[in-house]
Amino acid sequence: MLSPFERILFFLLVAICLAAVANTFTLMARVIGRGQGKLNLNDLPRRVMTGIAALVSQGRIIRHRKLTSLMHYGVAFGFIFYGLVNVIDVLEGLIPGFTFFHDNIIGQVFRLAADLFAAAVLIGVAYFLLRRFAAQDPALKIRGNVKLMERVREGGIAVDSLIVGLFILMHVGSRLLAASFAVAQHGADAWQPVANFIAGTFLGGLSPDALTFGTHFFWWLAVGLILIFLPYFPYTKHAHLFMGPFNFMTSPERTYLGQMFKLNLDDESIEQFGANDLDDLPQKHIVDAFACIMCNRCQEVCPAYNTGKELSPAALEINKRYYIRENMSALAAGAANGTPLLDYAISQSAVWACTACGHCIEICPVGNVPMLDIMEIRRDQVMMQSEFPEQLKGAFVGMERMGNPWQAQSSRMEWAAPLPFEVPTVEENPNYEYLLWVGCAGAFNPDAQKTVRAVATILNAAGVSFATLGDDETCTGDSARRAGNEPLYQAMAEANIETLNAAKANERRIVTSCPHCFTTIGKEYGELGGHYAVFHHTQLIADLVGRGKLRLNGKTLEQATFHDPCYLGRHNGVLAEPRASLAAAGMTLLEMPRNGKDSFCCGAGGAQYWKEEEHGVSGETVNANRYREARATGAAVLAVGCPFCNTMMSDANRDQGEPMQVRDVAELVVEAMAVPLATN
Template sequence: MEAGALTVGQHVGWWVALGLVLAFVPWFPRTKHLHLIMSGVNFLARPQRSSLGELPPLDFEDETIEEFGAAKLEQLPWPHLVDAYACIMCNRCQDVCPAYVTGKELSPAALEVNKRYAINERATAMAAGGETPPLLDYAISESAVWACTACGACVDICPVGNEPMFDIMHLRRYQALTENSFPQELQQAYRGIERQGNPWNQSARERLAWAEGLAVPRVDEAPDAEILWWVGCAPSYDPRARATARAFAKVMNHAGVRFAVLGEMESCSGDAARRSGREDLFWGMAESNTEVLNEVAPRRIVTTCPHCLHSIGKEYHQYDGREGGPQWEVIHHTQLLSELVAAGSLEYNVEEDGAVTFHDPCYLGRHNGIVDAPREVLAAGNIELEEMPRHGQQSFCCGAGGAQFWKEEEPGERAVSAERYAEARATGAETVAVGCPFCLTMMSDAANAAGEGVAVKDVVELIAEGLDGSGQ
């Protein structure tokens, strides 16, 4: 081909390509390709949080606010509208969502795509200040809203920084606070928190009943304690979780730890209330508990419950009136155990029948990044550990989070706990170790339903059994 023809072809090709690009521009904002720009905006607009799942507070003292939470697109924080255009429709969020994987109606990916379609359709009206239909009418079903376990897997996995879990939390707040609409099973837990300071709705006088016969001093009896043990509601009232509390007390006494508990001064951390939309209950618990903790002024706080760990350590600062927020350090009991092992204060030999697999609680691993301490503690007892495919910060939920523990599971193909138990059983382990009282119950129920004789124990229960070297 002659040089002149090549030059003409080059110019024609260049202008055709440019024309196609320009022709595509009007459609660009309405397609998923806008994520090339909006994903960057998404990361820049993401608020700084103390943890992956720290929820924003509500201002109940502002009398101008007539509705709490979000029911419509325009009521969501503006970065959550950006989410819709940052989404690349990769479906990674729904692939790791416990609700979606077990056949529930919830799809985090569908929520974002439906938001985008709605914004495209109503952008002009929204810009003019018009209202949009409720999200429950087209973007997500009510069952899907209440199927979320607040595990944060969708937020953690998203390559463009989308946060569908927070959309659902805003929707729950609107349902619970503005519409007074929520699963009725939650009413008993709410009533217990309001009246007795615990979702079991049992008397505060029974908070230390589990400690009968053990050396468990209260703060007024041990003012020089180096550790304040926040026992939590589950170890205080749940029969199965009480065994974990007794085991932890035994181990700390064995290691010579100077600790104390609050006893009747302790109340629910409010996690279940907050993640089911009842921010008012969480606010009340946070303020009263913070007042107690400020008065006691502990050096460090240890808890066996990752949900208490997260609420007290990562969210109570929102409602603490002091400059700089709370001054205490909050750690998980496996972290304390790991410290004691490293210091030579704790030695044990655990003799379990067969291997052990560890289930990482969502609010321990994914939300707070604590994955090494439990494994270090197990390794120190010469335990053969078999990891599940989904472990560490990529762990799969037990199904209790997001207040699911206090309500019936939404309709689906199978229970979330059954899905997780099957994964644990596939490792060949004879014991499932956990680090959360709610995981303990969910995994125990799943193991009992399977009827295969697999034991489910908290890490500290294994340690307590191995203190005398017999494994019993």
């Protein structure tokens, strides 16, 4: 129990702390408020539950770095529980005679939890400090060719980590010592085994006055550290404790992992499109900077970083964080901010090295979306600065003038010429069940043409009524949008929506062999008024096999490994159907270490297919990195489910002398078809 003087001192410190907390948290809120749009707070009860779920699961960090994640769970849950511990300690110190159910099971369990969580926190924080400063884990470092603010490069992250680590060690350690002194003073407590051990081992010979002093001293140290540290929260990585759940809670609803949202191109009052400086980013993206824990998990899975390029999604968020930190007061006061993101947050080479694979978004335990920052910067570069890789001009011109990035002028139906049956257009078969969306790759790329022919063969054999748009089909605009050319994307999307609706595709189903078309038509056209039920061909194959509409001999018995396309598996969660189709075709699946939602990119996404790949210090290309992993499985067949993956893996295979067969799932299924079925 505190003396009257101590109680007065405590309330004075609380008043000072609350004033400081109000100031620094107000600064943080004002900086976030400088961003575009608003944070999403509609349907608040559900969003609060989303935040709580993120807090409890810690962003599902257990999926990777198992030991580190377990340590983090101990630290996180322990520190959160210590919020209650601090409240109880303060009440017991301020209120004469108050104890928290001391002889009741509730109080006993509370003391046990506080004791064990203290041990978990101290062990966990010691692990993290040793990992960073003694072991110097390479995963926590950022390569020298990546743009990083000078203060960060000179040890800013290490200092921040040390401050946070020492604060937690001292706070929790002080509270545990206060409990240990109290145990030594009042007698053993079986519900506090760690405090009992400390009291019995180290404090047994102290006088009553020393024990009383120790109890008060460490009580003040534990509580005082919280009061001192709280105003400093927004300036440290420890802010992720509450900003992470808040980030999940206020994130916009997306139809798939990496959905981009349309720009209002018709609003003449808008002078800036895309993000040139911090203020141009959506408010949620500024929250990202405060939420970032600097764990580098996003960097660890980034295709560009893994092949030595200048892009690190972690560095992007860390640079944003430190820029805000160094200019917090000025930004909060409304000072003009004309510092381009390219000056401090990310290099131009890194902006164009992104494959838009979405892995940085999927893996982030605090809900950050660095890929979408890059997409916003690309919009500024293309629409406002007219600065983009020269090779993209050809793709843009082809989409604008000829409806395809290949700049091909031939018929989009030439792929069907070798088939032994007629492929009808919508005019010829207006009562179709499935509209076969061929896609630009399927129409003009020889490897992709084989895939579309296989899909058409499967539809024909299963007796599925289908049709195509023929030469009325044009590019979906996916590459234009990922390259930052939003006006071109919207023009192509609106034209396609008009064509699709005229063909009554909004009343039927669409099947495509391209995950990018699958995503764009099915998940992004809705913003522009086009709502369609779109299926990837592996989904349709699995369904046809499951319903007995397609019979396969299943006798291939060949070993295959499947490369999950980013825009099928990670972005849209289509994982089981391609594997079910391969199994039905008799393939024995050998999984690569990076598979499913953790699949490594082929290197073609994000409009990379239409430009030269940025040079990295390793000299390795993204597709070579992925192919090396596929070949290491020992499989004879590398199965794919995307025309761009097909090309990238085929190129890598040819570079190695073609030791594997690179085949689309549809091609393998056609080979396993027992009897072509014209009906039922």
